[in-house]
Amino acid sequence: MTELHEDVSVADEPSPGPPTSEERLLRAATTLFSDKGFEATRTRDISTMAGLSPSAMYVHFPSKEDLLFQLVRRSNERALALVLSAVAPFTDPIDRVRALVREFSIMHARNFRRARIAQYESRHLSPEHHEVVAETRLQIRLAAIREVQNGIDQGVFLIPDPRVAVLAIMSLAVDICRWYSPDGEFTPAELGDINADLVLRILHAPGY
């Protein structure tokens, strides 16, 4: 359970003061959805863990599905913002792809429980909510395709199909949340560097 609370608290910028009811509910849902799964978690388990009554929960989230949606939506929006800000300081295509893969991978290690919910529980979203999340995911994919294509256009990367490289970027980073453990062989930063090296080899970037 320690690992769990680390994952829940470490990830975001700490907010000043004690957590709001809404934050407590989101944290409880993160713990329970990643531990038991969305289907097996009861609404009252979430409110109890957050120290609230079931009716107090409905003030913030109309349903368990809405709580899931907020968690998955935030995860994906954070990932998109991270990908865009990671590349921003650089102009060289190698530096940009390196930063993108590194930060995206580190995120999936540091926030492995939230990432698991975003990846494995999102099939329980309503079609409308799924569409919102799919749009953000598409933006992440397009950002990665843009960076790879940019390197191809500048003659720095050599790969026939940028979609294939992006498949690898996504899989190598996302798959971390499946097997990552804070007690494991590699730290999040090491995994970030390993994946960046692997992707730049795939792209035949000079020097890799």
Added chain:
Amino acid sequence: MTELHEDVSVADEPSPGPPTSEERLLRAATTLFSDKGFEATRTRDISTMAGLSPSAMYVHFPSKEDLLFQLVRRSNERALALVLSAVAPFTDPIDRVRALVREFSIMHARNFRRARIAQYESRHLSPEHHEVVAETRLQIRLAAIREVQNGIDQGVFLIPDPRVAVLAIMSLAVDICRWYSPDGEFTPAELGDINADLVLRILHAPGY
């Protein structure tokens, strides 16, 4: 639900005659565990879907956890057998790695629902059962390390740390089961070739 039954039936060698009670239970559990998750599936849902009484189920499987164990154990044993038989016809390290990655990837596409259970639900196994499965997984990993190391020793692959290449082999193949859809962009065979190419690029194999 069509996709689901395809995944359940297509995968194995068809057995002659109608399915046994045990097979019907394993198929029902595959459907329910991959759809709702292990925790949210009730034992009686499984027996009902298999057309058996709950007590008839206990003749074959003493508990829901045991059913999960049989599914995960079989998945992993099949994967190990596949990896070993895939490389067997070849002597060239490139051909061997290509066959290993290709078949391992195709397996995670064709049997995506069973692979999801093996990957995402195995945390619900008892410690003893988890150990059995972990041993088979280790054998798969060691087989892949052996193939990579063999190519390094023969001067065909150029990578400082074989563990890192094996991380990529595992992640690229396993991650397929997360997002694969029979209606998607790539067929299982195409994904097998894509991943084989990606891994051989990572290994700096000549010609890739």
